[in-house]
């Protein structure tokens with residue numbers, strides 16, 4: 330670590346929790362200028378831990394299980410997240426209090442304040458939330474990074490477009506994600522979708538997810554036989570995976586963006602407003618391997634099967650579609666039986682959850698989508 334970085338880092342971590350946002354921004358800009366975005370994000374994570382915006386308990390209070398699958402050769406994962414469960418409980422209590430307290434005047438159904446906009450910085454309940462903003466492409470497309478208060482892993486950031494704009498998946502998303510990865514190559518850049526009940530999280534404001542060093546199972550999936558096409562500097566392939574998905578890998582960012590972008594737009598055009606995707610972008614496994622991006626096809630007609638809703642009633646997002654189920658803590662009279670099922674039949678549970686959220690895996694259509702991508706790439 331260079332001497333100047335060490336000095337800047339120590340000074341930053343000594344800033345008290347009430348430090349104004351402008352000061353945080355200035356100091357992180359200095360750290361980024363000295364050592365790059367990843368070092369600035371490291372510092373923000375450590376500072377937010379010290380300030381109490383995130384806690385070790387929230388990061389570590391998770392039971393993680395792994396299930397090797399002989400059929401696909403993948404190791405699927407499952408996490409039971411205690412901290413997220415407590416958070417959902419608190420939200421549910423608040424919602425019920427609003428409808429059941431006698432004489433309570435409920436808030437009219439007007440527009441609710443945006444959960445991602447910058448006005449949340451330092452607001453009640455988020456007193457120590459701070460962000461780091463940057464110009465992504467040097468032409469004024471600005472994003473700010475914030476930590477999610479309920480991380481799935483340590484170093485779980487949400488890059489948010491500075492301007493309040495609805496979530497929209499397009500070729501532009503791939504451009505933004507490649508630019509984010511170029512600034513922080515040690516991270517995975519993920520995107521939830523833009524259609525409710527089809528892999529979406531917050532629809533009202535454009536954002537991505539970035540997690541340090543995360544490689545989810547779908548990235549290691551085998552190509553389906555005979556379903557691979559060359560693109561400049563790499564290839565596009567249909568995956569042998571429980572959810573209809575395609576992987577683009579290669580050394581040329583532009584070709585990847587063009588090919589994956591064409592497939593994304595083509596899929597969306599087949600059922601406008603309903604067909605959408607989740608995206609998962611990572612650096613290749615070796616230094617000369619460029620990038621890999623996986624497109625997971627989504628449509629709100631395909632959801633978690635009825636029999637699994639006692640484990641998970643919420644929608645399934647990009648992390649789960651990519652091979653890691655996130656379950657709330659089992660409760661009630663069935664809790665013990667559910668825990669047993671999770672431990673003993675976890676593989677079947679995760680694969681059925683993923684498969685239930687998949688549009689039909691139609692080989693003919695997959696071939697057409699691949700041709701379209703190869704022609705564009």
Ligand SMILES: [Zn+2]
Pocket residue numbers: 443444445446447493494533534
């Ligand atoms: Zn907003």
